[in-house]
Amino acid sequence: MEDRLQTLVQKIRQHGHRLTPQRMAILRILADSTGHPTVEQVYEQVQAQFPMTSLATVYKTVTLLKEEGEILELSFGGESSRYDGHNPQPHPHLICIRCGTILDPDLALFNDLPREICDKYGFQMVNHRVDFFGICPACQQAQSVSTTSTPQGKEQEF
Amino acid sequence: MEDRLQTLVQKIRQHGHRLTPQRMAILRILADSTGHPTVEQVYEQVQAQFPMTSLATVYKTVTLLKEEGEILELSFGGESSRYDGHNPQPHPHLICIRCGTILDPDLALFNDLPREICDKYGFQMVNHRVDFFGICPACQQAQSVSTTSTPQGKEQEF
DNA sequence: ACCTTATAGATAATTATTATCAATAACAAA
DNA sequence: TTTGTTATTGATAATAATTATCTATAAGGT
Ligand SMILES: [Mn+2]
Ligand SMILES: [Mn+2]
Ligand SMILES: [Zn+2]
Ligand SMILES: [Zn+2]
Numbered sequence: 001m002e003d004r005l006q007t008l009v010q011k012i013r014q015h016g017h018r019l020t021p022q023r024m025a026i027l028r029i030l031a032d033s034t035g036h037p038t039v040e041q042v043y044e045q046v047q048a049q050f051p052m053t054s055l056a057t058v059y060k061t062v063t064l065l066k067e068e069g070e071i072l073e074l075s076f077g078g079e080s081s082r083y084d085g086h087n088p089q090p091h092p093h094l095i096c097i098r099c100g101t102i103l104d105p106d107l108a109l110f111n112d113l114p115r116e117i118c119d120k121y122g123f124q125m126v127n128h129r130v131d132f133f134g135i136c137p138a139c140q141q142a143q144s145v146s147t148t149s150t151p152q153g154k155e156q157e158f
Numbered sequence: 159m160e161d162r163l164q165t166l167v168q169k170i171r172q173h174g175h176r177l178t179p180q181r182m183a184i185l186r187i188l189a190d191s192t193g194h195p196t197v198e199q200v201y202e203q204v205q206a207q208f209p210m211t212s213l214a215t216v217y218k219t220v221t222l223l224k225e226e227g228e229i230l231e232l233s234f235g236g237e238s239s240r241y242d243g244h245n246p247q248p249h250p251h252l253i254c255i256r257c258g259t260i261l262d263p264d265l266a267l268f269n270d271l272p273r274e275i276c277d278k279y280g281f282q283m284v285n286h287r288v289d290f291f292g293i294c295p296a297c298q299q300a301q302s303v304s305t306t307s308t309p310q311g312k313e314q315e316f
Numbered sequence: 317a318c319c320t321t322a323t324a325g326a327t328a329a330t331t332a333t334t335a336t337c338a339a340t341a342a343c344a345a346a
Numbered sequence: 347t348t349t350g351t352t353a354t355t356g357a358t359a360a361t362a363a364t365t366a367t368c369t370a371t372a373a374g375g376t
Contacts, residue, residue, distance in 0.1 A: 175322080
């Protein structure tokens with residue numbers, strides 16, 4: 001939570017990077033958000049505090065965090081990437097193909113499996129990604145009530 | 159192998175689509191290839207037989223197969239998508255971050271696990287994707303021999 | 317052989333991301 | 347506190363994979 005922000009700040013400083021107000025705001029948003037936001041969504045959040053902020057600045061900060069290994073990027077074909085600043089370690093995701101919500105299931109099932117598979121093929125693993133695409137519970141509700149193609153019931157939190 | 163091509167042809171016909179020589183060539187390449195080629199790579203292969211073929215045609219055929227559920231697309235951030243026309247069902251992949259080779263590990267480990275996880279969260283799964291990124295055996299060899307950043311020893315097969 | 321229309325080929329448009337560059341501000345040192 | 351160096355900002359252009367557009371052609375049914 002607040003601890004995570006300190007980790008990011010520390011990592012930035014350690015490598016001789018500067019800590020600007022815009023950058024600080026971006027770090028705070030990424031450390032706090034639990035909804036895997038896009039760069040665009042982070043950008044909108046930052047603008048609330050610093051209206052002059054550029055989209056390029058958000059991109060550059062995210063790139064910096066990627067290089068530091070402090071953010072996890074989820075790339076998709078076509079649409080923009082989603083980011084997990086809370087937990088930069090590779091982990092499974094539940095991705096709703098209707099409303100776009102991305103959940104972090106807490107599980108220890110995959111702890112050994114990936115390594116096991118790679119060993120079998122002499123493959124030296126450095127990263128992995130496990131995604132389940134489907135319909136989230138909220139969207140299943142919305143589907144049974146109305147026929148509207150409008151997604152989920154509650155607002156999507158980033 | 160040859161069976162797979164027949165499945166694709168049949169699927170195309172069933173839905174009232176036409177079977178042009180270019181399209182047939184593309185189907186053959188996708189059915190035969192075991193290396194998860196890009197659209198660009200398929201395009202080059204087709205041009206060997208039909209030099210007048212357009213890149214757009216390859217894209218359109220791949221899109222068609224996606225709609226029919228007969229090809230698996232692996233999207234990445236930045237670089238172009240890779241396609242598995244052999245096995246359209248979602249399955250794990252071993253992806254070398256050095257030479258780009260993508261392997262299909264044969265395993266039955268994941269058969270129940272995904273479903274299990276999604277049930278736990280009331281998540282209605284319709285698709286999934288599991289990727290392991292790392293260094294393939296060939297690239298590990300190349301690394302220990304020379305310092306060249308040039309990838310793998312043998313040519314990459316698509 | 318003929319008709320209808322899906323498809324091919326060429327090319328423009330789209331869009332997320334990256335590169336460029338002058339002005340500014342972080343921050344270390346004096 | 348002032349100063350100097352230079353990383354960073356913001357604005358915008360460039361990039362590149364994929365998609366859309368449009369006319370000519372040919373697939374496949376009659
Ligand atoms: Mn996550
Ligand atoms: Mn595969
Ligand atoms: Zn949903
Ligand atoms: Zn390799």
